[in-house]
Amino acid sequence: xxLIRRNALEVVPEEDLAKKLERSRSTxxxxxxxxxxxxxxxxxxxxxxxxxxxxxxFQDLGHQxxxxxxxxxARIGDPSGRSETRPRLTGEEIxxxxxxxxxxxxxxxxxxxxxxxxxxxxxxPLQLAELLELTATTTVARMLERDDFAKRYDEHRxxxxxxxxxxxxxxxxxxxxxxxxxxxxxxxxxxxxMARAVQERYGQEPQVALIMPLLRGTDGDAKMSxxxxxxxxxxxxxxxxxxxxxxxxxxxxxxxxxxxSGLSGDALASAVARIAAEPYAxxxxxxxxxxxxYHGEGAAAGASSHFDRLFKExxxxxxxxxxxxxxxxxxxxxxxxxxWVPGALVxxxxxxxxxxxxxxxxxGAIAIDDDKVDDxxxxxxxxxxxxxxxxxxxxxxxxxxxxx
Amino acid sequence: xxLIRRNALEVVPEEDLAKKLERSRSTxxxxxxxxxxxxxxxxxxxxxxxxxxxxxxFQDLGHQxxxxxxxxxARIGDPSGRSETRPRLTGEEIxxxxxxxxxxxxxxxxxxxxxxxxxxxxxxPLQLAELLELTATTTVARMLERDDFAKRYDEHRxxxxxxxxxxxxxxxxxxxxxxxxxxxxxxxxxxxxMARAVQERYGQEPQVALIMPLLRGTDGDAKMSxxxxxxxxxxxxxxxxxxxxxxxxxxxxxxxxxxxSGLSGDALASAVARIAAEPYAxxxxxxxxxxxxYHGEGAAAGASSHFDRLFKExxxxxxxxxxxxxxxxxxxxxxxxxxWVPGALVxxxxxxxxxxxxxxxxxGAIAIDDDKVDDxxxxxxxxxxxxxxxxxxxxxxxxxxxxx
Numbered sequence: 001x002x003l004i005r006r007n008a009l010e011v012v013p014e015e016d017l018a019k020k021l022e023r024s025r026s027t028x029x030x031x032x033x034x035x036x037x038x039x040x041x042x043x044x045x046x047x048x049x050x051x052x053x054x055x056x057x058f059q060d061l062g063h064q065x066x067x068x069x070x071x072x073x074a075r076i077g078d079p080s081g082r083s084e085t086r087p088r089l090t091g092e093e094i095x096x097x098x099x100x101x102x103x104x105x106x107x108x109x110x111x112x113x114x115x116x117x118x119x120x121x122x123x124x125p126l127q128l129a130e131l132l133e134l135t136a137t138t139t140v141a142r143m144l145e146r147d148d149f150a151k152r153y154d155e156h157r158x159x160x161x162x163x164x165x166x167x168x169x170x171x172x173x174x175x176x177x178x179x180x181x182x183x184x185x186x187x188x189x190x191x192x193x194m195a196r197a198v199q200e201r202y203g204q205e206p207q208v209a210l211i212m213p214l215l216r217g218t219d220g221d222a223k224m225s226x227x228x229x230x231x232x233x234x235x236x237x238x239x240x241x242x243x244x245x246x247x248x249x250x251x252x253x254x255x256x257x258x259x260x261s262g263l264s265g266d267a268l269a270s271a272v273a274r275i276a277a278e279p280y281a282x283x284x285x286x287x288x289x290x291x292x293x294y295h296g297e298g299a300a301a302g303a304s305s306h307f308d309r310l311f312k313e314x315x316x317x318x319x320x321x322x323x324x325x326x327x328x329x330x331x332x333x334x335x336x337x338x339x340w341v342p343g344a345l346v347x348x349x350x351x352x353x354x355x356x357x358x359x360x361x362x363x364g365a366i367a368i369d370d371d372k373v374d375d376x377x378x379x380x381x382x383x384x385x386x387x388x389x390x391x392x393x394x395x396x397x398x399x400x401x402x403x404x
Numbered sequence: 405x406x407l408i409r410r411n412a413l414e415v416v417p418e419e420d421l422a423k424k425l426e427r428s429r430s431t432x433x434x435x436x437x438x439x440x441x442x443x444x445x446x447x448x449x450x451x452x453x454x455x456x457x458x459x460x461x462f463q464d465l466g467h468q469x470x471x472x473x474x475x476x477x478a479r480i481g482d483p484s485g486r487s488e489t490r491p492r493l494t495g496e497e498i499x500x501x502x503x504x505x506x507x508x509x510x511x512x513x514x515x516x517x518x519x520x521x522x523x524x525x526x527x528x529p530l531q532l533a534e535l536l537e538l539t540a541t542t543t544v545a546r547m548l549e550r551d552d553f554a555k556r557y558d559e560h561r562x563x564x565x566x567x568x569x570x571x572x573x574x575x576x577x578x579x580x581x582x583x584x585x586x587x588x589x590x591x592x593x594x595x596x597x598m599a600r601a602v603q604e605r606y607g608q609e610p611q612v613a614l615i616m617p618l619l620r621g622t623d624g625d626a627k628m629s630x631x632x633x634x635x636x637x638x639x640x641x642x643x644x645x646x647x648x649x650x651x652x653x654x655x656x657x658x659x660x661x662x663x664x665s666g667l668s669g670d671a672l673a674s675a676v677a678r679i680a681a682e683p684y685a686x687x688x689x690x691x692x693x694x695x696x697x698y699h700g701e702g703a704a705a706g707a708s709s710h711f712d713r714l715f716k717e718x719x720x721x722x723x724x725x726x727x728x729x730x731x732x733x734x735x736x737x738x739x740x741x742x743x744w745v746p747g748a749l750v751x752x753x754x755x756x757x758x759x760x761x762x763x764x765x766x767x768g769a770i771a772i773d774d775d776k777v778d779d780x781x782x783x784x785x786x787x788x789x790x791x792x793x794x795x796x797x798x799x800x801x802x803x804x805x806x807x808x
Binding site: 125161 | 476480527528529530531532533535536537539540541542543544545547548553557560562563564565566568569572573
């Protein structure tokens with residue numbers, strides 16, 4: 001129980017999990033532990049890894065992990081056309097994404113012991129009569145309790161009836177699998193609990209919802225997500241992982257140590273205790289830990305010295321702000337591979353706003369690598385790994401490493 | 405246009421109907437005029453006949469009337485189990501009910517020219533992907549505008565998501581038929597208008613909703629319906645029809661003349677004008693008109709004199725209240741074929757409440773056919789057509805004809 005509960009945000013309800021674990025032990029029947037996978041997003045990042053490592057805990061205890069590939073909805077897309085986040089994929093794209101996903105997950109747990117199911121196998125044959133049965137399992141009021149629905153309904157923004165079908169379909173996945181436990185982020189809590197009610201209506205024992213925390217992204221603002229360009233993919237190169245970790249705000253260090261470093265127990269406690277006094281050293285150590293988790297310890301040391309080497313290639317004053325700039329940030333990078341200079345000045349703190357940055361350029365106060373910038377909309381070549389020395393006036397400098 | 409509009413409560417929108425009629429005339433293509441039929445209720449009453457006669461108008465103008473038998477929903481029942489009004493039927497029951505229905509409709513229009521479609525033929529093959537497309541055609545807010553949904557939502561009474569599917573399924577019937585016009589009672593207005601929006605989403609020209617008024621039942625309280633036991637079936641015997649018409653409250657006469665007498669123009673106007681001065685004569689004339697519509701004029705005269713004969717068989721005082729009692733009234737009739745005397749005293753106005761009626765019996769003040777009643781829960785045999793003389797005290801009488 002303690003192992004399962006560790007790092008979980010919530011277990012709903014705890015007593016059901018205890019009961020299921022106890023029964024599983026006494027009967028020798030493994031629990032069915034469900035994890036959904038959206039095949040429109042095959043790239044796993046280190047935030048997903050929090051859940052995957054929890055599945056590893058279940059695997060280590062002898063339970064059956066089942067990945068449910070949501071191929072059905074990926075294949076039909078969103079008929080309301082409202083959601084750009086749910087594109088329509090072909091069967092080949094879905095298969096390719098599932099393979100990519102499996103390769104990544106394989107870095108974290110034993111794939112040979114994982115069952116993979118495609119939800120089209122039970123959703124595609126459903127007919128209207130069965131669907132009416134499924135839609136009879138819940139009420140409009142219950143559905144409108146979901147935060148995003150409630151908000152949109154209150155604000156008189158349209159909610160298509162088809163949107164009500166998605167939580168029901170996800171719940172039906174749990175019915176089809178007779179799931180005992182489902183893992184999901186806190187944004188999935190409503191759906192995971194709805195599945196409990198639906199399973200009961202189908203005469204099944206309801207699953208336990210294991211709610212995992214969402215890791216915040218490198219920007220510290222939002223949950224880690226490819227669509228916010230604030231993520232570290234688990235297949236990224238050691239140098240990328242290290243550089244991106246170096247770019248996170250200090251305020252994230254505690255959370256990242258707990259969820260993404262792989263440390264636990266005393267090692268975690270002492271690492272966390274040091275953050276306040278030595279944030280820069282703590283960040284470097286975190287970067288090495290993350291690289292070590294996905295690429296081994298040797299890679300960690302290499303990535304760390306690579307980071308230093310890039311900086312040392314350029315001479316610089318002693319009182320220098322060293323930082324990284326992510327080229328993933330759409331406010332900075334153009335499609336032609338150049339970076340917008342005023343944006344970079346704001347991102348490094350040399351200017352407080354785009355308009356101030358432009359005014360400084362017009363005043364001749366800005367230089368890059370000792371060349372004065374004179375176009376207020378100047379762009380510079382922005383290859384990954386490039387180091388730029390930005391200067392404001394005579395004394396303010398920022399040395400930035402461009403990362404992916 | 406005038407013919408079509410006559411007796412209709414609303415045509416939504418009028419200009420679309422004008423356009424469709426005009427195009428039909430110029431291209432020689434008949435309009436598809438849809439009328440739904442709920443096979444769980446095969447018995448047509450004279451309220452339904454208002455719509456059916458409207459279909460006859462379309463037939464006379466050369467348009468194609470299509471009866472849609474709602475066999476799909478009748479076969480699956482209501483999975484929410486909430487509605488007792490939507491029982492689950494077998495294929496044989498549906499076929500038998502459809503035959504019964506056809507026989508009755510055949511009394512009013514030319515069945516050889518009517519197309520009959522079973523909605524299972526397009527609903528049964530629907531799969532989840534198509535259903536998601538259908539559910540994407542409308543929004544939760546729009547659905548909650550329907551009066552009964554709005555009321556229940558406001559009162560925090562549960563609405564199953566499956567209930568949202570029924571208006572969509574009915575709308576899909578219109579898509580499958582490419583309906584130009586759909587007829588329905590005012591309680592169907594929401595569904596008929598939703599079909600317009602759904603057809604547009606499927607790239608079709610939306611149908612015109614022809615809203616027909618609902619005839620109130622013999623009790624004057626609610627719409628005519630078998631479930632309220634306040635109806636006159638179009639296959640009932642002439643004597644029944646006449647007797648039940650004699651039992652309606654005077655306040656219904658105007659409405660029934662307009663909707664159920666078959667009269668129009670000047671004949672209708674002069675019949676209606678006479679109601680206030682001679683309600684009893686007007687009611688008898690209405691009874692004869694209704695019998696005449698469904699059984700021919702000869703039958704009308706027969707039913708009328710049968711009514712008189714039944715009363716004359718029993719001697720009675722001159723200042724007598726003559727009335728009918730419907731054995732369909734569940735407050736009166738028991739399953740064993742007997743009628744509860746206190747209830748009959750209240751129904752005829754001889755007592756103001758059941759408790760007063762019981763007290764009068766205990767005081768020895770009540771007699772039936774000159775036999776004193778002494779059991780406060782007395783029952784009497786209640787065969788149709790029987791005439792009873794109820795007496796309270798020495799002077800108050802009611803002579804009642806028991807009808808079905």
